[in-house]
Structures are given as structure tokens and as C-alpha cells.
Amino acid sequence: MMHRWLYFLLPFLLFASDYKYELSIAAIFNNEGRFLKEWIEFHKTVGVEHFYLYNNRSKDNFADVLKPYVESGEVEIIDWPYRSRDTYEWNDVQCNSYMDAVNRAKGESHWLALIDIDEFIFTVDGTLIPDFLADFKKYGALAINWQCYGTSNIVHIPEDKFMIEVLVKKAEANHKDNRHVKSIVQPKRVAKCRNPHFCLYKDGYYAVSPSKKKIPSYNNDDIDISRIRINHYWSRDEDFVVETKIPRQLKWWGADPNITWEKVRAFNKVEDK
Numbered sequence: 001m002m003h004r005w006l007y008f009l010l011p012f013l014l015f016a017s018d019y020k021y022e023l024s025i026a027a028i029f030n031n032e033g034r035f036l037k038e039w040i041e042f043h044k045t046v047g048v049e050h051f052y053l054y055n056n057r058s059k060d061n062f063a064d065v066l067k068p069y070v071e072s073g074e075v076e077i078i079d080w081p082y083r084s085r086d087t088y089e090w091n092d093v094q095c096n097s098y099m100d101a102v103n104r105a106k107g108e109s110h111w112l113a114l115i116d117i118d119e120f121i122f123t124v125d126g127t128l129i130p131d132f133l134a135d136f137k138k139y140g141a142l143a144i145n146w147q148c149y150g151t152s153n154i155v156h157i158p159e160d161k162f163m164i165e166v167l168v169k170k171a172e173a174n175h176k177d178n179r180h181v182k183s184i185v186q187p188k189r190v191a192k193c194r195n196p197h198f199c200l201y202k203d204g205y206y207a208v209s210p211s212k213k214k215i216p217s218y219n220n221d222d223i224d225i226s227r228i229r230i231n232h233y234w235s236r237d238e239d240f241v242v243e244t245k246i247p248r249q250l251k252w253w254g255a256d257p258n259i260t261w262e263k264v265r266a267f268n269k270v271e272d273k
Contacts, residue, residue, distance in 0.1 A: 001209075005071045010130070011025075015231065017218050018107075019070075019107070019109055019143065019212050020106060020108050020112050020154040021050045021099045021109040021110070022047070022049060022109070022111065022130040023047055023048050023049060023050075023098075023109065023110065023111045023112075023113070023129055023130045023133070023184075024048065024049060024050040024051065024052060024105055024111070024112050024113070025048050025050075025051050025052070025112070025113045026051075026052040026053075026054070026097070026098055026101030026107040026109075026113070026114055026115075027051070027052075027053055027054065027114075027115055027116055027117055028053075028054040028055075028056050028080060028093070028094050028097045028098075028114055028116075029053060029054070029055060029056065029058065029062065029116075030055075030056045030057060030058055030218065031059060031060045031062075031244070032058070032060075032062070032117045033058070033059045033060040033061040033062040033064075034060075034061075034066050034118035034119070035117055035163065035236070036062060036065045036066060036117065037065055038061075038162050038163055038164070039117050039120070040069060040074075040075070040259060041071075041257055042164065042174050043120070043121070043122055044074075044193075046121065046128060046129050047124070047129040047130070047131070048113070049074070049109075050074060050075075050076075050109060051068065051069070051074060051075045051076070052076050052078065052101040052104060052105065053075055053076065053078070054077075054079075054080040054097040054100075054101070054246070055077055055078070055079055055080060056079045056080050056081070056082070056085070056093065056097075057081055059155060060128050063077075069211040070148060072238045072271040073082045075079075076086060076104075077099050078097070078100065078101075078120070078176060080093070080097050082096075084252075085251075085252075086252050086253065086262040087252045087253060088092060090196055091172075091196065092131075092254065094196045095193040095196060096193075097112050097197070098193040099190075099192070099193045099198075101114070101236075102125060102185070102187045102190045102193065103235070104200075105133050105187040105189075106188055107184055107188075108162050108247055109187065110130075111130070111133055111184050111186060112184065112185050112186075112187050113182070113183070113184045113185075113195070114182060114184075114185060114196070115182050115230065116182075116196075116232075117181060118231075118232060118233045118234060118236060119146075119231070119232050120146065120229070120230065120233070121182075121184075121228070122229065122231070122232050122233045122250065123160070123227060123228045123231065124225070124226065124227055124228065125227070130182075130230075132227075132228060133184065136212075137140050137186075138187060139186075139205060139206065139207065139208045139212075140185065140187065140189040140190070140199070140201035140202070140205030140206050140207055140208075141183045141184060141189075141190075141199065141201070141207040141208075142183065142184045142206065142208065142209075142210065142228075143181040143182070143183050143198075143207040143209055143215040143220060144181055144182055144183075144184070144209075144210070144228055144230050145178055145179070145180070145181055145209075145220055145223045145224055145229060145230065146173045146177065146178045146179075146180050146181070146182070146227050146229075146230050146231075146232040146273070147170055147171070147172060147173065147178055147225060147229055147230070147231050147232065148178055148232045148234050148267050149167050149168075149169065149170040149176060149231060149232065149233045149234065149267055150167070150169055150170065150171070150234070150235050150265070150266070150267060150268035150269075151167065151169075151221045151236070151237050151238050151241065151264055151267075151268060151269030152166060152167045152168055152169040153169075153268065154166055154170050154237045154238065155237060155239060156238070156239045156260075157236070163233060163236065164231070164233070165239075167233055167236070167237070167266040168271055168272065169267070169269070169270065169271055169272070170268075170270060170271075170272050171224065171266055171267045171270070172266060172269050172271070173223065174265065175267075175269075176222055177234075178223050179208075179220060179221050179223060180197055180219060181197055181198070181205055181209075181215060181219065181220050182197055182230055182242065183197070183198065183199060183220060185199055185207075187203050189205040190202070195218055197218030198215075198217060199220040207213050208221070208223045209229045210226070210228050211224055216261045225255045231253075234263045234267060235263070235267060238264075241260060241261070241264060
């Protein structure tokens with residue numbers, strides 16, 4: 001005969017998750033130590049439990065910043081020392097790190113967000129992201145649109161301020177770059193990571209927007225941010241543009257620095273806190 005207390009526990013046993021984590025993030029970083037703590041702490045508040053972080057040749061203080069999170073088991077650091085001479089090679093470096101994370105997360109994390117350190121995911125009404133995702137379990141992934149932020153004319157983010165507190169100017173909501181999506185995938189349903197914005201899925205599965213429209217590529221032209229969005233702090237502050245953005249773009253495609261500053265100005269168009 002079943003003990004009485006087992007009847008009480010039965011609903012919990014039947015519906016308990018098979019996963020160690022409900023939601024994790026995978027991201028690759030390079031010399032972004034001063035931004036890591038805020039990014040991790042923010043995502044912990046919205047329901048992220050674990051982080052697979054890929055170090056791509058960083059030479060800053062990232063290890064010191066991440067040490068307490070590694071010790072607590074919240075962060076895994078994976079060394080990813082591959083070089084890239086242009087955007088095509090960087091695409092491969094990043095996508096290969098994502099696929100490594102997908103394979104690590106299979107059977108361990110129900111959902112895995114594939115984003116960058118300058119991207120912050122949140123629901124508009126404050127619902128925890130794992131609770132929001134409960135309505136998307138039959139799909140391969142949820143594809144979420146950007147909102148791109150500029151420098152807000154801040155030269156350097158003060159040490160005693162959060163980045164998301166002082167960078168409050170962004171592009172117009174329908175700016176063409178905001179068509180881009182990033183994905184929260186179910187690792188068990190991913191077949192291949194084709195580019196940093198979009199994966200291919202096993203037969204019968206695909207990515208959808210928050211309104212459950214099928215998203216077949218890295219763009220969702222019907223920019224859908226009424227329920228969940230990604231604030232993309234593309235330029236961070238002006239020092240980051242000068243020290244990191246412009247040198248990287250010169251290296252990858254010989255871009256004119258004026259083009260970068262034009263983009264910053266476009267991303268400083270409207271205030272949105």
C-alpha cells in the first residue's frame with residue numbers, strides 16, 4: 001500500500017523537470033570584463049540559472065570577475081582561442097561555440113539562449129523568462145527581436161552606475177537593424193547553428209516569434225517586442241566604440257570609422273528607459 005505522504009508528493013514527482021536547469025545562456029566574449037558582472041546579475045533576476053561562457057582570447061580581468069560565479073557553479077568558462085580575420089571566420093568561431101554549448105546543454109538545460117554579452121533579454125510585464133517559455137515547448141526555439149541602443153553620448157560608463165541605467169537612448173523601434181532576432185532554443189531540437197542569429201532544427205521543429213509566427217531566417221520583419229525583447233547595447237559607451245568597435249570593424253572589413261559613428265547616432269535617436 002502506498003504511504004499517505006507519497007500521495008502528496010505524487011504530483012511533484014510526475015511533473016518534476018528532467019533538467020538540471022530550466023534556462024541557461026551561452027555567449028562568447030573578448031575583453032569584456034567590465035561588462036560581465038552586470039550582464040550576469042541582470043539575467044539571474046529574469047530567471048537564468050546557468051551560463052556557458054566562451055573566452056575568445058581575452059587579456060583583461062575577466063577571470064577575476066567570473067571567479068565567484070565559477071565557484072558557485074553558475075558559470076562554466078570554456079577556452080575558445082580561435083582567431084578570425086574577417087566576419088566570415090568570426091561567424092564560424094561563434095557558431096561553433098554555440099554548437100558546443102548546445103551539446104553541453106542537451107539533457108542538462110531545457111532552454112538555452114544564444115546571445116552576446118551586450119544583449120539583455122527581458123519580458124515586458126516582468127514575467128520570469130522560464131515561465132514565459134512554458135507556452136513555447138512544442139517549438140524548436142523562440143526568436144526575439146532586438147532594440148538597438150547607442151552610447152547616449154556617454155564617454156565612459158561611471159564605475160558606480162549600471163550600463164543599462166545610463167544608456168537610455170536607442171534607435172527607433174522599427175529601425176532596420178531591429179529586424180534581427182536572437183534565439184532561445186531547446187538544445188534537444190537543434191540540428192545546426194547556421195549563424196549567430198538563427199539555428200536549423202530537427203524535422204518537425206522551427207523557431208517562432210512571441211506571437212508564434214514561424215521565423216525561417218535571422219530576421220523578423222514584423223518587429224515583435226510587445227511581450228519580450230532584447231535590448232542590444234551595440235556600441236556601449238564612446239570609449240568602447242573607439243577602443244573596440246572601430247578597430248574590430250577595420251580589421252574585419254576595413255569599415256570607415258565615420259560609418260560606425262553614423263550608426264551610433266542612429267542608435268541614439270529616441271529615449272527609452
